[in-house]
Amino acid sequence: MAEFLQFFFSGLTVGAVYALVALGFTLIYNSSDVINFGQGEFVMLGGMSTVFLAAAGMPLSLAAFAAIIITIAVGLALHRLAIEPAGDASPVTLIMITIGASIFLRGAAEVIFDKRFHSLPPMLGSAPLHIGGAAVLPQSLVVLAGAGIIVVLLWLMIDRTLLGKAVVATAVNRLAARLVGIDTRRIVGLSFAISAAIGAVAGVLVTPITLTSYDVGTLLALKGFAAAMLGGIGSALGAVVGALVLGMLEAFSAGYLSSKYKDAIAFLVILVVLLTMPQGLLGKGKIERV
Amino acid sequence: MAHRLAGLAVIAVIAVLLPAFFPSAYYTRVATLVFIFALAAVGLNLLMGFAGQVSLGHAGFVGIGGYSVAIGATYLGMPTWLCIFVSAALSGLVAFLVGRPILRLRGHYLAVATLGFGVLVGIVLTNEAAWTGGPDGMTVPRLTLLTWQVRGADAWYWIAASTFLGGAMLALNLNDSPTGRALKAIHDSEVAAAVLGIDVSYQKLAIFVVSAIYASVAGSYLALFNGHITPDVSGFLSSIELAAMVVLGGMGSVAGSLVGAAVLVVLPQTLTVLHEYEHMVLGLILMGFMIFLRRGIVPSLAGAVARRRP
Amino acid sequence: MPISKRMIVTAALGLAITMASGLSASAQIKVGAVLSVTGPASFLGDPEKKTLEMYVADINAKGGVNGKQLQLIVYDDGGDANNARTFATRLIEEDKIDAMVGGTTTGSTLAMIPVFEDAQTPFISLAGAIQIIEPVHKWVFKTPHTDKMACEKIFADLKQRQLTTIGMISGTDAFGKSMRDQCVAVAPQWGIKIAHEESYGPRDSDMTPQLTNIANTAGIQAVVNPGFGQGPAIVTRNYRQLGINLPLYESHGVASKQYIELAGTAAEGVRLPAAALLVADKLADGDPQKPIVVDYARAYQQKTGQAVSTFGGHAYDGLMILVQAMQRAKSADKAKVRDEIEKTKGYVGTAGIVNMSPSDHMGLDLSAFRMLEIKNGDWTLVPDVKS
Numbered sequence: 001m002a003e004f005l006q007f008f009f010s011g012l013t014v015g016a017v018y019a020l021v022a023l024g025f026t027l028i029y030n031s032s033d034v035i036n037f038g039q040g041e042f043v044m045l046g047g048m049s050t051v052f053l054a055a056a057g058m059p060l061s062l063a064a065f066a067a068i069i070i071t072i073a074v075g076l077a078l079h080r081l082a083i084e085p086a087g088d089a090s091p092v093t094l095i096m097i098t099i100g101a102s103i104f105l106r107g108a109a110e111v112i113f114d115k116r117f118h119s120l121p122p123m124l125g126s127a128p129l130h131i132g133g134a135a136v137l138p139q140s141l142v143v144l145a146g147a148g149i150i151v152v153l154l155w156l157m158i159d160r161t162l163l164g165k166a167v168v169a170t171a172v173n174r175l176a177a178r179l180v181g182i183d184t185r186r187i188v189g190l191s192f193a194i195s196a197a198i199g200a201v202a203g204v205l206v207t208p209i210t211l212t213s214y215d216v217g218t219l220l221a222l223k224g225f226a227a228a229m230l231g232g233i234g235s236a237l238g239a240v241v242g243a244l245v246l247g248m249l250e251a252f253s254a255g256y257l258s259s260k261y262k263d264a265i266a267f268l269v270i271l272v273v274l275l276t277m278p279q280g281l282l283g284k285g286k287i288e289r290v
Numbered sequence: 291m292a293h294r295l296a297g298l299a300v301i302a303v304i305a306v307l308l309p310a311f312f313p314s315a316y317y318t319r320v321a322t323l324v325f326i327f328a329l330a331a332v333g334l335n336l337l338m339g340f341a342g343q344v345s346l347g348h349a350g351f352v353g354i355g356g357y358s359v360a361i362g363a364t365y366l367g368m369p370t371w372l373c374i375f376v377s378a379a380l381s382g383l384v385a386f387l388v389g390r391p392i393l394r395l396r397g398h399y400l401a402v403a404t405l406g407f408g409v410l411v412g413i414v415l416t417n418e419a420a421w422t423g424g425p426d427g428m429t430v431p432r433l434t435l436l437t438w439q440v441r442g443a444d445a446w447y448w449i450a451a452s453t454f455l456g457g458a459m460l461a462l463n464l465n466d467s468p469t470g471r472a473l474k475a476i477h478d479s480e481v482a483a484a485v486l487g488i489d490v491s492y493q494k495l496a497i498f499v500v501s502a503i504y505a506s507v508a509g510s511y512l513a514l515f516n517g518h519i520t521p522d523v524s525g526f527l528s529s530i531e532l533a534a535m536v537v538l539g540g541m542g543s544v545a546g547s548l549v550g551a552a553v554l555v556v557l558p559q560t561l562t563v564l565h566e567y568e569h570m571v572l573g574l575i576l577m578g579f580m581i582f583l584r585r586g587i588v589p590s591l592a593g594a595v596a597r598r599r600p
Numbered sequence: 601m602p603i604s605k606r607m608i609v610t611a612a613l614g615l616a617i618t619m620a621s622g623l624s625a626s627a628q629i630k631v632g633a634v635l636s637v638t639g640p641a642s643f644l645g646d647p648e649k650k651t652l653e654m655y656v657a658d659i660n661a662k663g664g665v666n667g668k669q670l671q672l673i674v675y676d677d678g679g680d681a682n683n684a685r686t687f688a689t690r691l692i693e694e695d696k697i698d699a700m701v702g703g704t705t706t707g708s709t710l711a712m713i714p715v716f717e718d719a720q721t722p723f724i725s726l727a728g729a730i731q732i733i734e735p736v737h738k739w740v741f742k743t744p745h746t747d748k749m750a751c752e753k754i755f756a757d758l759k760q761r762q763l764t765t766i767g768m769i770s771g772t773d774a775f776g777k778s779m780r781d782q783c784v785a786v787a788p789q790w791g792i793k794i795a796h797e798e799s800y801g802p803r804d805s806d807m808t809p810q811l812t813n814i815a816n817t818a819g820i821q822a823v824v825n826p827g828f829g830q831g832p833a834i835v836t837r838n839y840r841q842l843g844i845n846l847p848l849y850e851s852h853g854v855a856s857k858q859y860i861e862l863a864g865t866a867a868e869g870v871r872l873p874a875a876a877l878l879v880a881d882k883l884a885d886g887d888p889q890k891p892i893v894v895d896y897a898r899a900y901q902q903k904t905g906q907a908v909s910t911f912g913g914h915a916y917d918g919l920m921i922l923v924q925a926m927q928r929a930k931s932a933d934k935a936k937v938r939d940e941i942e943k944t945k946g947y948v949g950t951a952g953i954v955n956m957s958p959s960d961h962m963g964l965d966l967s968a969f970r971m972l973e974i975k976n977g978d979w980t981l982v983p984d985v986k987s
Contacts, residue, residue: 099530100575100580101577104577135808135842211830225402255812268410274395278395319686424774424778427707516681520682562675569638
């Protein structure tokens with residue numbers, strides 16, 4: 001039983017990391033139909049900037065705050081300079097632009113930071129908590145709580161504020177949104193900014209567990225994207241659920257089946273789920289207009 | 291019909307004349323790589339550009355093509371030229387089996403499913419070290435045709451170029467055929483195409499299999515040309531690179547696939563002068579191309595030229 | 601679809617123009633280096649590049665080799681063997697190098713070997729696997745220890761502590777896999793039984809399921825972790841998180857003091873085989889390696905602000921062996937230099953003392969590895985084992 005719990009918490013830890021990345025994908029997709037593969041780089045920027053600013057002498061919390069601001073600026077720049085000018089490009093082209101952006105950001109990080117691995121001190125100490133025979137790092141709970149808070153905040157924003165309604169309207173039909181007076185450019189820009197912030201927060205929260213380096217973004221983007229699709233792209237709760245499921249799949253495959261093939265098993269299960277539930281676990285059905 | 295082949299003829303002429311301008315075998319090697327990747331890109335273009343189905347895992351088929359040749363020649367004692375055909379058949383079979391369920395998905399869901407496929411292939415190739423040599427890869431015997439051992443970029447340049455031209459001609463023919471029109475209809479709207487009587491799932495599966503075969507042949511060539519193959523040939527980044535070649539060059543444009551492949555193979559070579567700024571500039575250039583030539587290099591330039599004609 | 605001829609010609613010309621390469625100067629000795637500066641092996645390639653650049657500049661400042669300046673040409677293959685092969689061809693055909701020190705990973709080295717064999721150019725590889733020198737290729741040498749030696753060093757220490765049943769958790773990357781394979785192959789000779797094995801991806805962030813399985817296997821007395829980069833740091837942290845008290849052995853892939861920083865207090869008591877470079881200051885004063893490694897460690901730390909890395913040390917050894925061979929040959933002639941490299945005897949480097957021969961293109965023996973233990977956040981030397 002203890003080992004089952006250990007695997008469970010491992011899955012929860014890894015899943016929470018993916019959840020924070022997946023949430024970033026969801027928001028941008030919701031307002032603009034763009035899959036932003038630069039989301040992983042936002043996480044990298046959050047973590048690496050904090051590390052380097054702290055190493056330069058800034059107090060840790062200030063460094064983290066500054067890192068988030070920097071990442072938001074990068075997110076806004078990405079929107080204004082790369083996505084906006086592309087205007088009516090096809091979805092695949094937009095994805096390629098974000099991939100180009102992630103290559104650019106990774107290349108910049110290579111030069112500005114360095115190529116080594118770095119860590120941040122855990123926020124609640126490093127003594128593990130013992131729950132039912134399993135040892136859990138307090139930081140895992142911090143990451144989970146962070147994901148939960150962000151989901152709640154996103155839901156509040158989307159559901160309870162006028163701004164949130166504007167985001168939904170932009171996603172449903174951009175022309176109609178503009179016709180009712182919504183500045184869709186600003187809305188999409190805002191969603192990039194918020195996604196960047198989510199990514200940066202993710203970077204700060206997960207680095208004590210996952211370590212960070214200039215190229216940590218690639219794999220995170222891959223897993224975060226898969227998790228978001230599994231949960232159903234477009235649903236924030238779906239992103240979290242999909243991510244947790246993915247984390248659990250990896251942990252339980254590693255624990256009970258084969259650690260060599262844990263990623264393969266996880267992807268296989270995702271494929272099977274998508275084949276039986278083509279909109280993902282919590283995704284809404286899409287109406288195709290002929 | 292005439293202008294379609296005219297374009298190909300021009301490329302063929304250039305391909306024949308180009309080696310005369312190569313100062314060294316290095317250029318021949320780069321040009322050979324361009325043709326090999328262009329072959330895979332043309333195949334992917336059929337799937338993405340013509341039929342409008344996104345695949346972010348096509349490098350998986352490149353890996354299958356390459357490793358089948360390596361394993362067939364090393365462990366099963368098969369002659370290398372035969373291995374190319376066998377691995378193409380194998381890739382086609384895998385594409386058939388995988389494609390049937392996967393192609394029911396649409397849009398981003400299809401993207402993630404193909405991505406998963408590519409990652410799965412990569413994992414299997416990395417882990418089954420007894421057959422594949424593991425992460426360090428395995429040596430591949432040289433291509434032997436009758437008694438001629440094909441070595442060196444010079445011979446491979448002709449093989450790659452002629453195969454590309456053959457593949458391109460096939461693709462262009464497909465474009466103007468009933469199948470091509472069916473694919474375009476599917477690209478526009480699957481529901482409307484079905485209403486018109488097109489067997490949508492059959493057509494999608496057929497083109498998926500064809501594009502897998504293109505990728506497989508390219509992979510086989512790569513393995514035989516290099517004499518060595520590693521699992522990163524079917525990694526996530528390789529799949530992205532292939533898709534980028536298609537989108538960059540122009541989806542639906544066969545010449546575009548060649549241009550896209552040329553850009554993505556040659557650009558990193560030229561950018562080495564920038565040392566550590568290489569990746570930054572590469573990313574900027576990619577973004578620039580996609581933003582300003584957003585229909586792809588060839589269609590955008592063709593459009594610009596057409597607009598200027600009175 | 602219509603393709604205008606003008607477009608094609610423009611494209612072709614563009615292609616040709618973009619292929620312009622840099623100028624080359626004569627009266628310089630050209631040393632090529634294809635390294636994985638970015639990509640999955642950047643942990644190895646980056647220190648290698650920094651080291652080569654540092655010491656080529658240093659040698660040139662002191663007058664060069666045989667009166668000529670060295671020109672270093674570095675290409676980054678990004679960890680991709682196909683790219684490595686292309687750059688190797690470029691170095692030979694375009695840059696016309698006299699010799700090569702590079703090949704960060706085994707995969708890229710194996711892909712490049714045919715190029716250098718065909719071009720009859722000396723190639724000193726910086727990669728670990730034993731296939732690079734077994735069977736011996738005439739023009740190919742290497743500086744790092746083989747994984748087999750690392751395993752044997754660990755097994756010798758295990759035997760001395762009377763620990764014979766172990767668990768193994770390895771990275772699925774080339775480094776981890778290669779060392780794991782070697783350990784599995786030589787374990788029986790040392791009377792070591794590997795009771796349970798697990799693996800993890802090199803960028804994974806949590807290895808607790810795998811470690812739980814190992815800890816739950818009855819009879820395991822110690823755990824060995826072949827891997828490099830961040831993996832070992834996370835494995836070590838998870839190890840303490842789970843409260844596993846068995847001795848933990850890391851591999852030479854941790855390569856630098858940064859591992860101790862990242863693993864923190866969890867690293868206490870961990871043992872690993874490493875080159876003398878890591879404990880430069882703690883070597884006995886009479887140790888022949890001491891002056892070399894202290895010098896290099898100090899210079900590297902000063903120039904880059906980063907802790908010294910054994911992978912950088914391999915590049916240092918490669919360059920020095922090449923330069924000394926050129927000095928002995930009194931020329932940069934490829935065949936003469938190759939012969940002199942093969943005759944390297946008593947070269948004291950960061951990895952150990954190198955004695956090459958026509959049948960041994962690496963030249964290190966087991967004494968080149970030191971067994972280290974981490975105490976109070978620092979390396980300490982474990983006295984040598986009589987095996």
